[in-house]
Amino acid sequence: MDMDAFYASVEQRDDPELRGKPVAVGGRPESRGVVAAASYEARVFGVRSAMPMARAVRLCPELVVVPPDFERYRSVSVQVMDILRTCTLLVEPLSLDEAYLDVTENLWGEPLGSRVAKRLKNEILERTGLTASAGVAPNKFLAKIASGYRKPDGLTVISPDRVESFLQELPVEALWGVGPVTARKLHQAGISKLTDIRSVDIDLLRRTVGSQADWLRQLSLGDDPRPVEPHRDAKSSSTENTYAEDLVSLDSIRAELDRMARENAEWLERKRLTARTVTIKVRYADFTTVTRSHTLSMPTADSDLIASWAVELITRTEAGRRPVRLLGVRVQGLVAWV
Secondary structure (H helix, E strand, O other), rough: OOEEOOOHHHHHHHHHHHHOOOOOEEHHHOOOOOEEEEOOHHHHOOOOOOHHHEEEEHHHOOEEEEEOOOHHHHHHHHHHHHHHHHOOOEEEEEEEEEEOOOOOOOOOOOOOHHHHHHHHHHHHHHHHOOOOEEEEEHHHHHEEEEEEEEOOOOOOOOHHHHHHHHHOEHHHHHHOOOOHHHHHHHOOOOOOOOHHHHHHOHHHHHHHHHHHHHHHHHHHHHOOOOOOOOOOOEEEEEOOOOOOEEEEEEHHHHHHHHHHHHHHHHHHHHOEEEEEEEEEEEEEOOEEEEEEEEEEEEEEOHHHHHHHHHHHHHHHOEOOEEOOEEEEEEEEEEEEOO
């Protein structure tokens, strides 16, 4: 189940003046803001999430830019997830606006997944005033694709006997984990359709996508054995920031990394977790992005140690010699306190 243009739809629901208008939720264009969500009226102009807001405004001069209100979105998300759990306790949220549900056996005693989806969509609309799109399929991979097939307010069902015909229509970009960079590599290797993955030489596939090869081949057959996991443990924590003006001073860059690292360390302490690996992310003014990591000999939640490694890792980049527009710090390899 996937809510439609969630942040923008909440804004349009709560402010009648925004209804029917192209709306983008995110930061101001003059402050290097990024689009967090775009209404369907804005998407007609090519406005998409993760796009620089300045570009979005160029594409759509009438665009209404609204600052995000994440507390409000979280509140609506709680409502939606509560509705989903009236049907099944096997709900795995992916984000505030999207979740997997296993409805093989459900609290309503409904044998057809399509009827479950229709009822949930109606419940969400009645109780929140928002629309959702649903994908009903034998596994996560197929359900995810199906949920985006007829947005907004869509419902797509892939029954077991339709799986193969559905797969035959898909481009390689539909595969889980294939982003623009991987897709480009696959196209260069002559692999453009999802089903091409099945017939290509496995050694060529491994040279092209590395350790993803076996997983992509499995998905290309429509096989995804992952269960719906209602209580997924956090695998990492990260903090990042895009700056209105490029950072050029190494001292200011170090200070920002120190602050972010300590925020992550505080999160670890609250969650009673420790981390094995510290990673920094640096995006230069020309949008080139690099990451640098260090794996500790022992997992830790010590803020001084985590911060010192985040600051140390910046020496392995060109920060200070090249202007920086974004910085981030991530802790991963999480282990519970003993």
